Amino acid sequence: MIRIAAATAAAGPLAIRPWTRDDAEAVRALVVASADHLAPWMPWVGDWTAPDCDPRAVIEPLVAEWERRERYHGGIYLDGALIGSVGIVDRVGPDALEVGYWLAPDATGRGHATAATALAVDLAFTDPDVERVVILHDEANVRSGGVPRRLGFADRGTGPERAGLGAPGGSGVERAWELARADWSGYASRA
Ligand SMILES: CC(C)(COP(=O)(O)OP(=O)(O)OC[C@H]1O[C@@H](n2cnc3c(N)ncnc32)[C@H](O)[C@@H]1OP(=O)(O)O)[C@@H](O)C(=O)NCCC(=O)NCCS
Secondary structure (H helix, E strand, O other), X not given: OOOOXXXXXXXXXXXXXXXXXXXXXXXXXXXXXXXXXXOOOOOOHHHHHOOOOOHHHHHHHHHHHHHOOOEEEEXXXXXXXXXXXXXXXXXXXXXXXXXXXXXXXXXXXXXXXHHHHHHHHHHHOOOOOOOEEEEEEEOOOHHHHHHHHHHOOEEEEEEXXXXXXXXXXXXXXXXXXXXXXXXXXXOOOOO
């Protein structure tokens, strides 16, 4: 159960907010345009790129998961334009939430994933049960590891990839990063 006190956050031109059913076409368009870049690391890309894909049917369970506060599926917006996604997942322990992210390829290299993840960390720590935020990625996904490293997460090392991470082009080895509440001074307020 995710008990974050707010679902949206913004810093300068960058904002995150949960998907709604009305986002279906926009999300599909971005995933299709980003498919080659995402496919090695994200197991769900084919859901959106199938020729018979009905984007409303694909987004429905994602929106419903957020409505049940089981999992946050959100967009990253730069000056109002969708450039990627952040997720908040309750699967790493009772006192922790996991944050995930992806960007369209032409949005990379400018710190947007790092900033959007920082906004998601801000949201995660509004949950009173949360003492730690965790980021997991395939060991081979070096660029993904740059995000927690830049935000000051501690490297907790590697282990077998847990069910659900499932990077199709990955090594099968997962790297975990962790940030304690006491080590986070907030992002949006100082961005
Ligand atoms: C993972 C992913 C989001 C990382 O993207 P990214 O562009 O490396 O990350 P950021 O947007 O935070 O940008 C960081 C880069 O911008 C640069 N940068 C420029 N201005 C910056 C700023 N103000 N703040 C931080 N970084 C900045 C950094 O130096 C860094 O560049 P470098 O890698 O050459 O050092 C992207 O590679 C991706 O979408 N991959 C496919 C999906 C995926 O793997 N998701 C994660 C699954 S676990």
